[in-house]
Amino acid sequence: MPYACSTLASTSVEDIAAVNPGTKWFQVYVWRDRALVKEMLGRAKAAGFGAILLTVDVPVGGNRERDGANDFTIPPKVTWRTATQALAAPGYLWDLMTTPEIRPANFVHMKIDGGLIGFINTQFDRTVTWDDARWLREAWDGKLAIKGIVTPEDAQRCVAIGADAVWVSNHGGRQLDTAPASIDTLPGIVDAVAGNAEIVLDGGVRRGSDIVKALALGANAVALGRAYLYGLGAGGERGVRRALEIMDSELRRTMALCGRSRLSALTRDLIFKRTLP
Numbered sequence: 001m002p003y004a005c006s007t008l009a010s011t012s013v014e015d016i017a018a019v020n021p022g023t024k025w026f027q028v029y030v031w032r033d034r035a036l037v038k039e040m041l042g043r044a045k046a047a048g049f050g051a052i053l054l055t056v057d058v059p060v061g062g063n064r065e066r067d068g069a070n071d072f073t074i075p076p077k078v079t080w081r082t083a084t085q086a087l088a089a090p091g092y093l094w095d096l097m098t099t100p101e102i103r104p105a106n107f108v109h110m111k112i113d114g115g116l117i118g119f120i121n122t123q124f125d126r127t128v129t130w131d132d133a134r135w136l137r138e139a140w141d142g143k144l145a146i147k148g149i150v151t152p153e154d155a156q157r158c159v160a161i162g163a164d165a166v167w168v169s170n171h172g173g174r175q176l177d178t179a180p181a182s183i184d185t186l187p188g189i190v191d192a193v194a195g196n197a198e199i200v201l202d203g204g205v206r207r208g209s210d211i212v213k214a215l216a217l218g219a220n221a222v223a224l225g226r227a228y229l230y231g232l233g234a235g236g237e238r239g240v241r242r243a244l245e246i247m248d249s250e251l252r253r254t255m256a257l258c259g260r261s262r263l264s265a266l267t268r269d270l271i272f273k274r275t276l277p
Ligand SMILES: Cc1cc2nc3c(=O)[nH]c(=O)nc-3n(C[C@H](O)[C@H](O)[C@H](O)COP(=O)(O)O)c2cc1C
Pocket: 006, 007, 008, 009, 027, 055, 147, 169, 170, 171, 172, 173, 174, 202, 203, 204, 205, 223, 224, 225, 226, 227
């Protein structure tokens, strides 16, 4: 499985490359500071990352109300509430105290005030347009996917500027609360792209049967966000392995129960969409 590393990851591209000789992709944003983007692209390339994913759905951070309610910040901040929560979970507290500080590891050379969302809001370019995607296409000679696409028109634009993949995503619903579900936008995008680029879908893929649905509707691949993170939270590396095993066995079982023995045989006729009376 390819691993996609966030720009804001808590481990640097170099440290990831040191332990992962497999297929690696690097996610980028368009920053105000284009020199910083170029520097990151150079580092990712040198570390063996073969593709970049340009995320286009974060002109500003989403309004994550629960983060505020839970006093959630990166790096974590000690408040009465977080301290009492941590005391109730000694294993978590021990882990927090004995492992490196959680912070955007690719930017340790930069000063980050105001937490991660503050960093996003000051560094991300809100005026980003398709010209910036074209600029990135020219600046990067490896594979390029554009992530955060929810309309057929935008998918066609991705193809027009030479993207290798259209990444259908609503950011896991974390950006615009009322955005449509990725799976509902998929068929129109598949038709619009007409085989001129690969299509990856993410958002809400929690079971192998969800993978079957996305592939049947025309995606070439799905990506997992929270599904593997839940495994990570519950059981560390073993938990991630287990989450992936569950996905794999459910995918195979669902295919068998649908009477399809190859991924290429997952076709639209498998999907029944309920229509409202
Ligand atoms: C904790 C968390 C952090 C995320 N950080 C990023 C990020 O830095 N860049 C990005 O493009 N997407 C980010 N995403 C969105 C994921 O890439 C992906 O689009 C989404 O999680 C898919 O939905 P799912 O979690 O339902 O699988 C993040 C998602 C989560 C849950």
